[in-house]
Amino acid sequence: MSYNPMDLTGKVILVTGASSGIGRAIAIECSKLGATCILTARNMERLHETLAAMEGNGHIVIATDLTDTNAVTELVEQLPKLDGASLNAGVVRTILCRYAKIEDVRELFNIHYFSVVGLMTLLLKKRKLAQGSSVVMMSSIDSHLHHLGNGFYGAAKAALSYYTLQLSKELKEKRIRFNSVRPGMIETPMTTVDSGEDYLEKDKRQYLYGRYGKPEEVAHLVAYLLSDAAVWITGSEFTIDGGVSV
Amino acid sequence: MINTNQFLAQMQEVLEIEDRTLSPDEKFRELSEWSSLAYLSTIAMIDDEYNVIISAADFRELQTFGDIARAIEKRKA
Numbered sequence: 001m002s003y004n005p006m007d008l009t010g011k012v013i014l015v016t017g018a019s020s021g022i023g024r025a026i027a028i029e030c031s032k033l034g035a036t037c038i039l040t041a042r043n044m045e046r047l048h049e050t051l052a053a054m055e056g057n058g059h060i061v062i063a064t065d066l067t068d069t070n071a072v073t074e075l076v077e078q079l080p081k082l083d084g085a086s087l088n089a090g091v092v093r094t095i096l097c098r099y100a101k102i103e104d105v106r107e108l109f110n111i112h113y114f115s116v117v118g119l120m121t122l123l124l125k126k127r128k129l130a131q132g133s134s135v136v137m138m139s140s141i142d143s144h145l146h147h148l149g150n151g152f153y154g155a156a157k158a159a160l161s162y163y164t165l166q167l168s169k170e171l172k173e174k175r176i177r178f179n180s181v182r183p184g185m186i187e188t189p190m191t192t193v194d195s196g197e198d199y200l201e202k203d204k205r206q207y208l209y210g211r212y213g214k215p216e217e218v219a220h221l222v223a224y225l226l227s228d229a230a231v232w233i234t235g236s237e238f239t240i241d242g243g244v245s246v
Numbered sequence: 247m248i249n250t251n252q253f254l255a256q257m258q259e260v261l262e263i264e265d266r267t268l269s270p271d272e273k274f275r276e277l278s279e280w281s282s283l284a285y286l287s288t289i290a291m292i293d294d295e296y297n298v299i300i301s302a303a304d305f306r307e308l309q310t311f312g313d314i315a316r317a318i319e320k321r322k323a
Contacts, residue, residue: 094286094289094290095290096283096286096287096290098287098290099287099290099291099293099294148282148283148286149286199282199285
């Protein structure tokens with residue numbers, strides 16, 4: 001038997017935003033470490049693409065729009081007891097203060113903050129999180145470093161980070177761990193579209209290794225936080241950004 | 247038809263140029279006022295005023311203020 005403190009064998013893990021990018025990489029990584037995953041996102045077809053790339057059996061895909069309260073209620077009812085959850089559903093939208101439309105700002109907060117709060121409330125009320133389980137929120141370096149046009153996205157992520165701290169204190173008796181991960185720019189369908197002009201090429205040079213991150217690189221950190229190797233880690237935020245904030 | 251003079255006035259406001267007027271043949275990237283903020287502001291202003299979204303890939307092809315006006319025109323039609 002090989003030694004692996006990050007082993008996830010026997011754990012049931014919910015992964016949201018599992019249809020692409022970081023969420024997809026996390027689902028794949030968790031499956032390689034032995035976990036059984038429940039994958040959710042809006043697009044069933046792309047969820048099945050993720051599923052096809054995973055190892056092991058017994059994974060479940062459930063199409064859900066996490067901003068739809070009724071759909072979230074239905075999702076939670078179908079869930080078994082969870083040993084972990086990795087919440088990644090997200091979008092980016094460039095909004096300048098001078099041209100901000102309140103409905104666009106509200107949409108960002110709906111996706112990155114309110115939908116997570118809604119889901120967590122139900123998971124807790126319905127006792128879907130097992131004693132000693134681990135929840136990892138996907139935040140962003142934008143939660144504390146401002147990038148032009150991404151301020152409202154960052155504000156929603158900052159709110160999410162704070163919520164993670166709240167949860168870790170409130171659920172300490174159940175030993176449920178809550179942490180957040182703050183990636184820098186990762187090469188995913190969400191981040192590499194439409195950022196304008198030669199912005200991306202210039203931006204890459206700010207990273208110490210001159211490149212953006214890969215989804216798998218974030219997935220390794222998340223898998224660690226979901227594993228029992230991280231049993232003493234709660235209420236923490238982890239920056240993973242190729243040194244861009246140095 | 248979009249009003250070219252009105253569009254140029256809107257661009258002037260985006261770029262905060264007060265001491266002169268812009269012409270349709272001017273290459274906007276050569277102006278000292280052009281920046282990533284100016285780019286994002288231009289895209290947002292066009293969305294706001296004309297309800298038109300120009301993608302980054304399409305915008306990259308545009309050279310002059312007239313090109314931008316024509317791109318808006320094309321998408322409104």
